[in-house]
Amino acid sequence: MPERVVSDVVCPFCGCLCDDIEVVVRENRIVEVREACALGTAKFMSLSVGERITKPLLRVDGSVRQVSLEEALKEAAKMLADAERPLLYGWSSTECGAQAVGVALAEVLGGVLDNTSSVCHGPTVLATQDVGCPSCTLGQVKNRADLIIYWGCNPMQAHPRHMSRYTTFPRGFFRERGVKDKKIVVIDVRHTETARLADRFIQVELGKDYELLAAMRAALKEYEIPEKVAGVSRKDILEVVELMKNCQFGALFFGMGLTMSFGKHRNVDNAISLVKDLNAYTKFIIMPMRGHYNVAGANTVFTWETGFPYAVDFSRGYPRYNPGETAANDVLQNEECDAALIVASDPVSHFPAKAVKHLASIPVISIDFHHTPTTEISKVVIPAAVAGVEVEGTAYRMDTVPIRLKKVVEPPEGCLPDREILRMLLEKVCEIKGVETPVVKHA
Template sequence: MTTESRNLKVVTDVVCPFCGTLCDDIKVIMDGNRIVDTLNACVIGNEKFKSAQAGHRILAPMEREDNSAEFAPVSYDYAIERAAQILANARRPLMYGWSSTSCEAQAVGNELAEVCGAVTDNTASVCHGPSVMAIQTVGAPCCTLGEVKNRADLIIYWGCNPVHAHPRHMSRYTTYPRGFFTERGFKDRTMVVVDPRPTDTAKQADIHVQVEQGKDYELLDALRTVIRGEDIPDVVGGVKKEDIKALGDLCKSRKFGVLFFGMGVTQSIGKHRNIDIAISFVADMNKYTKFTLVAMRGHYNVTGSGQVMSWQSGFPFSMDFSRGYPRYNPGETAANDILQRQECDAALVIASDPGAHFPVSSMKYYAQIPTICIDPHETPTTGISKIVIPSTIVGVEEEGNAYRMDNVPIRCRKVCDAPEGILSDKEILERILARVKEIKAEKKGQ
């Protein structure tokens, strides 16, 4: 062993803070306080850990004057004071993100939104918001990923591509692992992929059902019809009648089936109605066998954000406190809708990057108003914000709770120390909240 390797140590049982799978078997190889490599992590998860020492880390708060492309470094005290003044004096501030930080930070953020009379929204509004709306309407027969691993002999991936979006999902929980009742792993399971495209996940499937784009609702309705023994047209959603019947018979013949669905269903034509009928299909299947469904959530704690918002205020996303009480109306009170209609006069973005995903028109308006961005790294959103406050990375430099895509809470541990002087999301929000309360009290006393 060389001199350079004698200081190496391995931190075990680490939770990967990247996607909703929240893999909890990661091993991180450390050289002092530096992350050298990881074991068991996927390519994306490995990069998430290594990003702690990446060159695009923000190491000091920054401020950008109006009409200027240049940032000037400022102190944390100054940045927090400016952020508090912006939020306290705004008539209708928008707070967006929350999906890549801890539940503890989310709880403080929700209180801040209430005190400011803000609209607060998480990334579900442009991702799995329709899933949440459908579950609120009709409920959902769910299960944990552990049950899937140990029991499921039929896996359906509908409108998602886990090979790229959740790289270890299939190897840890669905297709390949050996479970208590699935001792032979993939030999005991059948995998079906329903997708308009021959994705890399579809290429590994036993059956690829190539549904026509935007026809998921029609295909699910046809499936419900055939499992009841009723007739359907010769072709539905680009899929032949005999293939639909064969899929229905396959579902009925298995002991435990699971339908995993992604943004190909939630963000296509039909949106939450697609999930309504998917839930109804699963409910129908339970007359014949055990069947459940699980949403393929993206950000590692977007599920936790919905949970925390619901605990505190009753609604999981797109929540409006501007009337002094929480109001919920997706389509009106979602972040992108607020920006499109230019209704907010200030904004705070944390633990997300709308600049990389929202329409250009939304971000053009965002760049015109007073804005605060809390993020460990340089992103398209930090580049057009007025105040940028760097934070630690939860699950790497800070511990905290997160919820896996199946609503199981998991404690993320700290692996290394953050760069000197960098505060956590929770501490930054707590300091902003305390100062906003002081400003509000001062204004009320005048």
């Protein structure tokens, strides 16, 4: 049986966007994945073995029936056009072209447009808007960094190749001996798998990251600090600050342990400010560990098109941004949306019960490739081809470097790219509303 090997494939799972994957294809089925971690391999392989949605579905009076794409789109367009303030949510697990059409659709509908960063690194965006963000590319980290700090994140579980491709283990231009040239520090509330690989582990008390960051900034400026801060001794704080001050190139990576614990964007503000302070002594950068493979792209595309990275409300006829009022969870929990379009996401599995309760009470349309709890409550489900496996496109890595996704296999018959489905939906909505269909430049 003839096999073909597709090389330099980009893994469309996490924000590392590893671009060195080899995929073995036999008769349009993926039979082997090389170089990827377990998470990336599972994403590629699940498309061949998992249960896939291949036909549009319509739920009427509790029962589900297969319908044509035309009927599904007609029903979905009507539901959205009839709504006063629909929510359009998801977007982080699809490519940038689809995101751009999504923005146009939200504007025509006067809806609320939000992506998954509102429940992960939204606080990072808020802090960056307040104080900026001294950063660089992952390539620069690989070639230059001699001190890596992971704060409130566990890449060994969530971004399994981050350490081997970009930070800890690779040899770099100025780091020829690989890991021997580097020091790794982990700061977290628990001793994680990543902490086991670190030279130094600092255990911070739950919810006290802000205090520890403030103590580090004070110590850096040679102020007296208490004997113990956030469960960490003065001696440990001073030693870590000395390490930071005396490295040649430091990189601080942080995760949801910082963004979603007590303090939220103020934690990130303080971490960025610490890094800014460190640049008076050496070169130091900071970078969020973005989760979904194209959540950075969602922030980027939304910002190009509307000026705002997430939680964009078009209900007044122009884009307005006020997280806390206009994010997906806000409009769901306050019962301020009356229909929802969910693209490549599963909020029913991840949102608080109050938000899910409202979502289940309004008409929902899902565009997805497999069954999820969200497709189970959806009135219309439209199957899609998988970006980065069955469709080309662009995605932004966690360092906001755009990377071209490859097409490896043909999608199942009738499964179109997200951007095509959304374009057809946009046309139908414009038809119902009697307005001209906008031209989407980036799709």
